[in-house]
Amino acid sequence: MKFQRKHILGLEELTAEEITIVLDTAVSMKEVSERDVKKVPALRGVTVCNLFYEPSTRTRSSFEIAEKRLSADVLNFTLSHSSVTKGETLLDTARNLEAMGAGVIVIRHPMSGAPWLLAKELDSSIINAGDGSHEHPSQALLDLFTIREMKGRIKGLKVVIVGDILHSRVARSNIWGLVKLGAEVRVVGPPTLIPKYIESTNVRTFYNLDAAIEGSDVIIMLRIQMERQESVFFPSLREYSRFYGLTREKLKRASEDVTVMHPGPINRGIELSSDIADDAGSVILAQVSNGIAIRMAMFYLVASAGRNQ
């Protein structure tokens, strides 16, 4: 089976086979990143535009490095959050970029579904770099890649996702991917941040961190958005941290070789106690470098699918 998608919008629409193709392709891309000359000509002559409506230096840099390692011409277009509702419409902006020759548009947008609008209306390939509370496919793929690398498999693993599931695109994409590849997924957090209907995605809901962690192989900690504090989801960061922060004590309930992951940036002492953050440091940094390989794989597959069509 081949990868035949023009766009990568989310993991909900990818099959287990397609996800595996991306992960396998990333293995060879990682090898490129370990060479002295970290460059291949796969995207030579292709203009890739990074259209970012949210400030995200990390994700954008990771995409940009991936693009450059594949020899693409890179155009960065960063717009302020407020330009979503004021000024030019998303479609008009994207059409301008297309007119400049962008064959691939990488879009990060604060509103769920924005990449779908572009995929429907434009000819360019669209890669979703995170839309609202919906999906963040490159992050989930790199998490899957990292898990597979650490554990040698995904099927049958007990994976716990901790924190703000309600607003998290990382959680949604990870849930789709992990469940499709056969992991047993649990979500845990304060009931205000766990959507009532999340179990429809075949995950188990917990409100108690100790119970959720019991026997787990992988723990994915989500970043708490400090600004959400005001919107009455939980009383205080202190209380959140007490009930849902990961400490060495709590971690004892997990399996012995548990892997702790975090999409970054970490709020030290809130989601993770400082010592765990230090212990987990190597995995978290592995996530970052794997992110480049995964993004290279995404571009490579989308570009080859485009050429075949």
Next chain:
Amino acid sequence: MSILIKGGRIIDPSQGIDETGNILIEEGKIKSYPKTTKKFEKDPDVTVVNAKGKVVSPGFVDIHVHLREPGFEHKETIRSGCESAAAGGFTSIVCMPNTNPVNDNASVTEYILLKARTEGIVNVFPIGAITKGEMGETLAQIGEMYEAGCVGVSDDGMPVMNAKVMRHAMEYVQAFDIPVISHAEDKNLSGTGVMNEGVVSTELGLTGIPCASEDVMVSRDITVAELTGARLHICHVSTAGSVRLIRAAKKRGVKVTAEVTPHHFILTDEAVNEYDTNAKMNPPLRGNKDREAILAGLKDGTLDAIATDHAPHSEDEKKVEFDIAPFGIVGLETALPLSLKLVEDGVLTINQMISKLTDSPSRILNLNKGTLKIGAAADVAVWDPEKEITVDREKFHSKAKNSPFHGWKLHGSVLYTIVNGEVVYTG
């Protein structure tokens, strides 16, 4: 000028009529139901409409329409809205006050009625605002708007959150015997929601509007109606909870009526998939359990009327991110074929369906329309319930094309719409 509608199946629930026959219209009024037609057919002053095999009913009455004028003429005007209504078989429409300026005083009411008289081709009845500027704080000029021609008051889309203000509105309107019309929604519970809260919103990562947001407000409004004795009309019911609350209130004798839109009895929130902004409306499309409860409510009479909540928006406004697209879809030109699905599916008889589009909504607002009684204004719709149609938004008479039903194959086509004895639409 006279019109003879010949040989149709005349269905007029206001008189309990369902029979094949003829209707003679003279001087804008229903003149008679002649047994024989020969002498009229020879008369050059009589236009003969052959309705054999077709249904002849009172023209439809839509008590929930947004005409957008004044202020938003790029979406719809009184003229284009009326043309859209006529094409859908509607002869009377009731327009909501959320224009710019808001219809919260008699001069705006008069402007709308003047425009409707000069440019409108169907009967237009305005609804006035409950509060000044629909701000929910102080009462609008309800008495003067009533005198100018408003048939009810509503802060549609901007629910009155303050129960005390709502109480005063419900007390005050009783001096004029008009109902308070409630878009029942707790704005705090809805928050920044853009679609129904459920499995689909969870998967799409869109903020949900829980059913409870409607239910708590229906409950509050029914309670305040009981306190005050006012007539309360609940707009566009979308939840099983609302149906249950309204059913129980009616049983207790509360003066409450309710309407439902075709999109809420046909579609569920699954229609939002792939972020279709033409499936974004408020209240949002709900789950299938809610839809089933609505069908039961239509069947047992809890829901009195079908109203479209015709909400035109320009294409540009809808072709944006789902979160910032405006709420609402057009409805006037798809209402008949969608309502006929209720008949096809055995939910309503054709007579019951017609009643929910004619005499029943008319009674809610005391419009004195929706009837073919001798002497009444000749507002008639002649239509073919069986003809297959494909909904084509490009053919809409409305300025707006925002319909989730584009491309649907349905049954039911309007052939003639007659208002005050004049043919205003021929299909």
